[in-house]
Each structure stands twice: as structure tokens, then as C-alpha cells.
Amino acid sequence: MVYKTSKETQEKKDLKRKHIIKIAARIFSQNGYHKTTVKDVVEAADISVGTFYFYFKNKEHLFETLYDEGIEEIFSALMQSLQNIECEADFGFSKAIAFFFKVIECNKPLAKIMLIEAVGLNPTFERKRAEATQKLVSYTTEFFYEIKKLGTGNMPDIKIFALAFIGTLYNVVLEWLQTDSKESLLDSVYALTVYNLQALKLEYNIDNINRGITEIINTKLDNLKE
Amino acid sequence: MVYKTSKETQEKKDLKRKHIIKIAARIFSQNGYHKTTVKDVVEAADISVGTFYFYFKNKEHLFETLYDEGIEEIFSALMQSLQNIECEADFGFSKAIAFFFKVIECNKPLAKIMLIEAVGLNPTFERKRAEATQKLVSYTTEFFYEIKKLGTGNMPDIKIFALAFIGTLYNVVLEWLQTDSKESLLDSVYALTVYNLQALKLEYNIDNINRGITEIINTKLDNLKE
Amino acid sequence: MVYKTSKETQEKKDLKRKHIIKIAARIFSQNGYHKTTVKDVVEAADISVGTFYFYFKNKEHLFETLYDEGIEEIFSALMQSLQNIECEADFGFSKAIAFFFKVIECNKPLAKIMLIEAVGLNPTFERKRAEATQKLVSYTTEFFYEIKKLGTGNMPDIKIFALAFIGTLYNVVLEWLQTDSKESLLDSVYALTVYNLQALKLEYNIDNINRGITEIINTKLDNLKE
Amino acid sequence: MVYKTSKETQEKKDLKRKHIIKIAARIFSQNGYHKTTVKDVVEAADISVGTFYFYFKNKEHLFETLYDEGIEEIFSALMQSLQNIECEADFGFSKAIAFFFKVIECNKPLAKIMLIEAVGLNPTFERKRAEATQKLVSYTTEFFYEIKKLGTGNMPDIKIFALAFIGTLYNVVLEWLQTDSKESLLDSVYALTVYNLQALKLEYNIDNINRGITEIINTKLDNLKE
DNA sequence: CATGAATGAGCGTTCATTCAT
DNA sequence: AATGAATGAACGCTCATTCAT
Numbered sequence A, B, C, D: 001m002v003y004k005t006s007k008e009t010q011e012k013k014d015l016k017r018k019h020i021i022k023i024a025a026r027i028f029s030q031n032g033y034h035k036t037t038v039k040d041v042v043e044a045a046d047i048s049v050g051t052f053y054f055y056f057k058n059k060e061h062l063f064e065t066l067y068d069e070g071i072e073e074i075f076s077a078l079m080q081s082l083q084n085i086e087c088e089a090d091f092g093f094s095k096a097i098a099f100f101f102k103v104i105e106c107n108k109p110l111a112k113i114m115l116i117e118a119v120g121l122n123p124t125f126e127r128k129r130a131e132a133t134q135k136l137v138s139y140t141t142e143f144f145y146e147i148k149k150l151g152t153g154n155m156p157d158i159k160i161f162a163l164a165f166i167g168t169l170y171n172v173v174l175e176w177l178q179t180d181s182k183e184s185l186l187d188s189v190y191a192l193t194v195y196n197l198q199a200l201k202l203e204y205n206i207d208n209i210n211r212g213i214t215e216i217i218n219t220k221l222d223n224l225k226e
Numbered sequence E: 001c002a003t004g005a006a007t008g009a010g011c012g013t014t015c016a017t018t019c020a021t
Numbered sequence F: 001a002a003t004g005a006a007t008g009a010a011c012g013c014t015c016a017t018t019c020a021t
Helices: A007-031 A038-045 A049-055 A059-082 A089-106 A108-117 A123-150 A158-178 A185-199 A206-217 B007-031 B038-045 B049-055 B059-082 B089-106 B108-117 B123-150 B158-178 B185-199 B206-217 C007-031 C038-045 C049-055 C059-082 C089-106 C108-117 C123-150 C158-178 C185-199 C206-217 D007-031 D038-045 D049-055 D059-082 D089-106 D108-117 D123-150 D158-178 D185-199 D206-217
Strands: none
Touching: A007 A038, A007 A049, A007 A059, A007 A108, A038 A049, A059 A089, A059 A108, A059 A123, A089 A108, A089 A158, A089 A185, A089 A206, A108 A158, A123 A158, A123 B158, A158 A185, A158 B123, A158 B158, A158 B185, A185 A206, A185 B158, A185 B185, B007 B038, B007 B049, B007 B059, B007 B108, B038 B049, B059 B089, B059 B108, B059 B123, B089 B108, B089 B158, B089 B185, B089 B206, B108 B158, B123 B158, B158 B185, B185 B206, C007 C038, C007 C049, C007 C059, C007 C108, C038 C049, C059 C089, C059 C108, C059 C123, C089 C108, C089 C158, C089 C185, C089 C206, C108 C158, C123 C158, C123 D158, C158 C185, C158 D123, C158 D158, C158 D185, C185 C206, C185 D158, C185 D185, D007 D038, D007 D049, D007 D059, D007 D108, D038 D049, D059 D089, D059 D108, D059 D123, D089 D108, D089 D158, D089 D185, D089 D206, D108 D158, D123 D158, D158 D185, D185 D206
16 A cells, blocks of 8 residues: 555645645634634635545644744744844844844734734643744844843843843734734834844944845745745 | 612622632633633632623623723833833833833733733734733833933834833743743843833933832832732 | 501502513513513513512413413403394494404504414413313304304304304404504404305395494493503 | 535435424424424434534524425415316315315424414514415415406405405314314314305305315325425 | 544523522 | 522533544
8 A cells, every 4th residue: 555655646645735724824814713613724725624634633733733834934034034143233133123024024824823823822832932932032042142242232131132122023013913004014124123223232323224124125035935 | 779789789799790800810811711611710719600690791701801900900000100210211110110010920810811811812802902002002102202302312213112112021021921930020120121221222320220120129019909 | 477468568569560460561572472581571660580579480470470361351352242242243243353353452462472472382371272262162152053043054063163253353363463564453344244244144234334343443442451 | 526425425415304304393393492402303313413503504494494394385285275266166165275274184293383383483483474474365365356356245355355264274273283183174174165155155065065175085195295 | 535424522601590688 | 578699400502523435
């Protein structure tokens, strides 16, 4: 029976799985986790319930998959963006934040699921969220540590500073997601960059900030889900 | 027919209602909205289902009551705390943040319900949350506007600055709530104050910050629910 | 403690009882038996639930009281009306039917309860209805028997004839009750009288029929509930 | 995707649906609408609650289905029977009434549901009943109109005459349904035919009436549900 | 691989009735 | 007599999941 799982079959399976995930992301982000029934998903994906349970252990597992992929997406985006910040703090920061927001904007359903629907869902996702934050904080901490070393600023608790920094991004995104705002998230990058640069007592030049934003706006996001 | 319901009976009713609310806050914050059944609440409160529905229209209405009371609680705390910031920005800011965190710490169940459980629950609470944030941002904006007028700092978008500021508080609280941390929220006040003072380009003195925090720690929270 | 139930007290009790019954008739006829809750009745009657259960054993007993009174009302009306038919069949019949319809019209809520709400309610009321019909049929049968004796008509089964006669009245009333017709029931008396007179092969004169109807229209219904 | 559901599966579904309907008719007619619980039905039909709700939206919808099918049944029966009345009024009338009664007799549970249980249930069924009566009256009216044209009888209000005619049938059936009589409904056809023929002043011959009844008795009801 | 009919534990909620005051 | 807070059995219904085909 081994030959049954030929390469083509496997590819078809993967495709269908991706298809279900894509549809589910839309449905979950529209209706929320609890108001979304398995029936809703299978109808939207034009498959049968049986098929659904062939590809996913259960409803929560599907959501978990979605969540994990979302985390992955956003993380790699953030990591990648933070790497842009080298010598030029002002240019780098604005690029990083702009890039991050652009990713969010291109993945609104996924973002909504991760930042809103998954909150308070159950211990599994609380843990996942805690881990994600932890990872994010660690990374940011490391990064801030570098700044501290060469900086003249006052940074009494790097972990809190990292939490605060992420909090500024998080809250702006949350507001944007919940108000279904038509404005672009990118409109708030400039002010947000200034806020955090000042908080970190980093010297900056307005033109550098704007240059960073413009660069991101003109870049195509190739590494993102279609 | 007014005399039909005596004053004592009314008082007993109020007490029982408060009792149910208190128990429910605990249960909801432990299990979350969806995993909490009406049966859970009535068993914990040692009443019958009928009694529950005598005092509350339904499960959602109970949660709404809890939520509204929580909002009320936290808002009045925040408003009150922000009023402490007068001429001395450093002293005032630390007092404000410390006060806010103390209120959160004393109302952990309520805070968890509002900041975690109610997120992504349904449109009603999304709207409520949006309104709350809006109110908070407005208030902070107004306050920042005053700072801007007399300040020398760069504040390109007051609304974003307000969102960022609230975001720093929010994220620290969220982290604290989700990790069930044994450490006090107040331990993070100092660093957080510095972060935001720097972000706003406000001059500060370490001693003043510490003085503000100490003052709050030694103050009793009289105006809060037992 | 015997003196407590003095004559005046008893009268007050009777009055309150009547009051509840009157209100209940309205509510039941508006909402139907099952959609009417005890709470509905006590609120409309401005009494407490406790008081309700002091006067009536339970909800069904209240309905039964209503039903029995309705039956009583309508029966005595019908009996009385049928006694009008002596020598002059045409004049008598029209008077009888008109009188019956007038009673129904003046007691629409009660009629609705008896003829619609109580149908298919439960065995108790099915039995009551059967008994009522039985009584009605017996009376009519007796009456038809007299007609048969002196008549020349063909009356193969008096019981069926009685059922048929009552059915003609019943169906017209039912239609009137269910369509919430604004027209008077009395408008249909003439045709209905003709139908039944012809069915019984009784000679008639149009003027006599009309005279009978007019007489009833101009009579005041003293023996009916206010 | 049509091939997804095979013909055999669809047939099995239809069969199960019919099975539930049949059982439900029995239960509803025994206990009435309100005393019949969904649990009663599913236990009697030997299915699970889930299965019940797979086939029917809810309890009321099942009842509605039953009702609509009953109406359909009885209507087509009545219409068909009335068409038998052509030139020979006496023969035709007896045939029509006999046929109608035979249909009722073969569908006692359905008849009970429609004529007793559904009365006073709720606005939906009041409307349905009103519509049914309206349709019946219209049909009868049309028919009586033809009689009037060629007749010598006195028919002052055709609509009332139609209501009266239907009332005679209705009341006899009601009596039969409520007393759980062991006698056949057909025993009352003769007298009832005479009553209505006389009411319409139609000439008749006893033999013709009896011939009509006999003909129906000896006919098999093929077009009825088993 | 795919289907969808079948399952049933468990939910939120109602409301007639009781009884201490 | 009158009150209305308290009770809890019982209801209709949902939906994630299974499994025979």
C-alpha cells in the first residue's frame, strides 16, 4: 500500500490542506473561534466533514495550525525586520516597524485570529501566546542590550523596555484591527518610531525615518502568503 | 404598593446579587467565558439555577455586568491617577502608573476578565472595548496635549503617542496576567515610567520617580471593591 | 380565629377572585393558554404570585374556572334562547340564533378561550368539551324530537341532525373568532336561520325571521357579565 | 459534486424521514403538541436527538410538516369528492360526504392533529387554519353558486351557507374524534346528507343517497398514505 | 481518500409552584 | 391575607466527532 502515497498524491493532499487552512482563516477571523462551526468551514471549503477530519484531528487542531503558521509568519517578519537595524538606529527602526506593519496589513485575517480570537481561548493558547511573547521579548532584549552597551541612555530594566516597546506596536495594531479602520497601519509608523527612539534615547533624524518607511512601502512582500 | 418590598429585603437582594457577581468573577477569570457554565457559577455561589435567572437575565448579561463594573473600576482608577500629574511630571507619572498597577493587582480576576476573556468574545464586547480604548486615548491625548504645549519634545501625532503609552502599560499587565506571575506588577513601574518619560522627552529625576512609587505602595486603596 | 372570615372579608375575597378571573380571561384569550404565564396574569392583575396561589390551586385550575364559567354562561344563554321557540318556528329560530350570537359577541374573550384555546389542551378539557357537546346535543335533540312529532319532515337521525345544527352555528362563530372580523356575528343570523329551517323542512316566513333578529338586537343583555 | 449523494442514500433518507413523520403523527395525536417532547418522538422512532434535528429544523417544523401533509391529504380528498357531484345532487352529495369521512377515518391521527391539536396552538397555525377554511369555503361557495343558478331554493348568503355546510361535517367529525367512538363515521353520512340536501332545498331520493354511500364503502382508498 | 448520516452529552433557559416572612 | 425570593425538574436544541459505506 506504500505506493498509494505517491509524490503526486502527497502534493494533492498538501494542496487541499492548504486550501482548507486558507478558507478557515477567513471564516475564523470573520466569526471568531466559538461562533465558527466545523460545518461552516467545510461548507466554505466545499468539502465534507469526513474529509475535514481526515486532514485535521479536530477543530482546535485546525485553529492551532492556523495560529502556529501565523506566529511563524509574523515572527520571521519581525526577526527579519529587526535585522535591518544595524548602525543607523533611526533608519533601521522605522524600516523595522514599517515592515512589521506591512506584514500585518497583508495578513489581516491571520493577525485578527492571533491577536484577538486566540486571546483568552484556553490554556493551550495562553501558553502559546506567553511563549511567543517570551520569544519576542528575548529577541528584542538582546537587541536592546546591544544598544545599551554603546548607548548613553538610561535603560534600567531591559525586559520591561522590551515589553513596553512591543506594547506600543501591539496596541496600535489592536486598535487598527478592532476598528476595521480604512486607514493604513503605515500611517502611524512615523510617530511610533519617534516615540520608541525617544524612549530609548536614541539620536534620530527625521529624514532617515521617512527614508526607512518609504523604502518599505516600495518593497514588494515576496515572502508572504498569497 | 411601594411598601410591598421592604428595605431589608432589598438590601438582602443587593447582597446576594453582589455575592453572585463576586463568585462569578472568580469562576470566569479561572475558566474563561465559554468554559464557564451557568451550573458552575450557581454551584460555586451555592444557589439554584432559578435564583441565578432571578438576578440576571442570562449568562451574557452577568458577564456584561462584570465587565461594566470592571471598566468602571479601572477607569476611575486611571482617571484619578492621571490627575496626580501636575507640575512634576516625573513624580506624577510614576504615581499614576503605580496607582494603576496597584488597582489592577487588587482586582486581578476582574482585570483578567476585561483584558483577556472579553477579547474576541463577540461584537458587543468588541464595541465595549473599542469605546473604552477610545475614552482612554481621548483622556491621555488631552493630557499629552498639555505636555506638548509647554514641552520642547517632538510629538508628531498625539493620538499615536497616547496609543503607544497605553500599549506599554497594557502589554506589561497582559504579560503579568498571563504568566500568573508571583512578582508584583509594581516592580515594573520604575522602568516603565522611565521608558515613557523618555519617549515624551520629559526631564526626570530618579528620586522623584521612586518617591512616587513609594507613596502609592504605602497608600491604602479605599475606593476599591472588597 | 373564626371571626377573621367575617362577611366583609369574604366579600372582599370574592371581589378579588372575580378580578383575577376577569383579567385572566383577557390575557388567556390574547396569548393562549401555553403562552400565558402565571407571572403575566399576576402582573396584569397587580397582585403577587403568592396571592394568586391563595385564590387558585394552580394555573390549570384558574383556566378551568374560566372555562366552567364560560360554559355556564353560554349554556344558560342557549337554553334560554331555545325556549323562545314555541309555536312559531321561524320567529323562534331566528331569535334563538341571534340571541346566542349576541351572547358570544359580548363575551368574545371567553368564547375564544372555550372554543379555541381549550381545544386540544388536555384530556380534562377534552372531556369537558365532550360533556358540553353532549349536553347541548341532548337538549337540541329533545327539542328536535318535538319538531319531528308534529312535523312532516324527514329526520332520519335526530342526534346527527342536532350535531349538524350545532355545527352550523359553531363554524360560523369559529370563523368569526379566528378572523378577528369587524363585522357583527348577527349579520349572518338570517342566512343561518334559513339554512337550518330548510334543513328541518320547517315552513318559514322571511318577515318572521327578520322580526326575531330585530327583537334580539333591540334587547339589552342584562344577564351577562359586565 | 452531484454524485456525492447516491440515489440509494437519498432513498434511505426519505424513508427515515417518512418513518419519523409517521411515528410523530401517532405521538402528537396521542399526547397533543405541548405534552409531546422531542425525546418522546425520538424514543418512539428509535433514533437519536441529533438525527431528529438532522431531518427537521425543530419541533414546530415537524408539526408543521405533519399539518401541511394532513391539509394536503384532506383537501385533495374533499376536492376530489366534491367533483363527484354533477347532475345527480343526491347521489353526488352522499358520495362526497362518505368519501370525505372515509378519508378522515383512514387518517385518524392526522385528522386529530389538524382539527384538534393545531387549534389555538399559535398564530402560525391559526393562519394556516384560516387559509384552509377560506379555501374550503371558496370551493364550496363556487359549487353552491352553480346549484343556486339552476335551483329553486332560497340561498340568501352563499358564504354563510358554505360555512354552515362545512360546519355540519366538521362538528360530526369533531364529536367522533373526541369521543374515540368505535362506531364508523360512515354511519352518520346518510342523516348528514339529508340534512344538507334539505338545507339546500335539493330534491333527493333515499335510494340514490344509499347508493352513493355503498359505492364509497366498497371503494378502496388507493390515493392515501399507508 | 471521500462522504455525510448518525450520535448524545451537555448546554442555556423557563416557569409553575412553594414557603418563610 | 399577602408577598416575592427561591427552587429545580424538564425542556428544546447544538455541534464536535465518529464510522459504515
